[in-house]
Amino acid sequence: MPHAPIYLQGLIAAEAALFADAREVNGVYVDTTTDHRKLEPLRRAAKRRNLELVHQTRDELNARAGTDKHGGVLAGVSERRFVTPDDLLAAARNEQAGAPFVVMLDGVEDPFNFGQALRSLYAAGCHGVVMRPRNWTAADSAAVVARASAGASELLPMALADDPEAAAEVFNDAGLEVAAAAETPDATPLDEADLTVPLFLLIGGEKRGIKRSFLDRCRLKIAIPYARAFDLSLGTVAATSVLAFEAARQRRR
Secondary structure, eight states, X not given: OOOOOEEEXXXXXXXXXXXXXXXXXXXXXEETTSOHHHHHHHHHHHHHTTOOEEEEOHHHHHHHHTSSOSTTEEEEEOOOOOBOHHHHHHHHHHTTSSSOEEEEEEOOOOHHHHHHHHHHHHHTTOOEEEEOSSOTTSTTTHHHHHHHTTTHHHHSOEEEOSSHXXXXXXXXXXXXXXXXXXXXXXXXXXXXXXXXXXXXXXXEBTTTBOOHHHHXXXXXXXXXXXXXXXXXXXOHHHHHHHHHHHHHHHHTO
């Protein structure tokens, strides 16, 4: 039985879905009152997929999306397509943008935060993201993630793993250093860690964090040094941004 269509909301998310190859795009729907000049890049992107823009009233768009917060543009898409870890690494190496940098986001409990974290990872040059099979790219949250990530969720290659241990084993076997973001006594301060090596980095959610069993087997643990005493850790979005852009800074040397 075919799945109900997923509607990505907003011009940026719709364009990203059309440019990426992560989903089938079945239709692009736009408000009849929108300035045609503003929609020209979207029209060209749709044409490459052999699609024409479908003009609808605001009420018709609201009915499709189930909300009026779509900005007058919707892309009807299929479920997300994932790549294998091998394909993710091959794409990273084909970019010729330095050593592979792969991140697993685990335990992020809010789709908006997940999308914001993806936005930082994409901007910082992360080559791909790993997640569990149950994740925020499914139908009931894909639109939130796409908008919060400014389309980065569609552009970043994504692979699935049953758990962090399984993912770490695959990428370690492929020659990547396995690291975890952790505030532990033996963690290396972020500015002293070498993030230029081929790297698989696990970032845990704010509530559950990373399992002790994983940290015990992880050779490299990375801590974000604070400028003053502060007992509470950064939120996942902020921590992801700090880690990703430090990796980007080091890799520009």
